[in-house]
Amino acid sequence: MSRSHRTNPISGRAVCSSERKDKKMWHTRWRTTERMALRSASPEELAAHLPVLEREVSNVWAFGKDGHTYRPFARQEKAAEHIANRIGCNPQERASLKKRLLKKWMGK
Known part of the structure; x- marks a missing residue:
């Protein structure tokens, strides 16, 4: 990877260098919410179960990066x-x- 370079000069605009922690927290919340929804559902409800949406458990605007520039x-x-x-x-x-x-x- 030492010789790799960007083909497009586009980079994240942020205070932090990575959104890894934000994504990890979001995914943990999402999995927990999904697991709880599946446990509490009856067998009839499982067939009609829809996965939890990302916006229900987190706010992408609260992540460290503010987009690309x-x-x-x-x-x-x-x-x-x-x-x-x-x-x-x-x-x-x-x-x-x-x-x-x-x-x-x-x-x-």
Whole structure:
């Protein structure tokens, strides 16, 4: 995976890096609700049972990420140059830092 790169410059817009915990909590709630509904249902009701909907147990708007955003390469390059100029001490270090940032942002 070290050589993989994004084909589209689209990334999540968020404070957190992953929604793993949110999804795990949602799935746990969903499974518990579904299990309880199946236990309490009579044999006649089981045939007509519909699964619990996602919106009944969670709110996707409360998750950590707020959707996706498109970041064109020109904008990424400009941001990398700004950061490199702010942090780097000499031209060689700035170029290296800019290259490293662009590689990091385009990696998966």
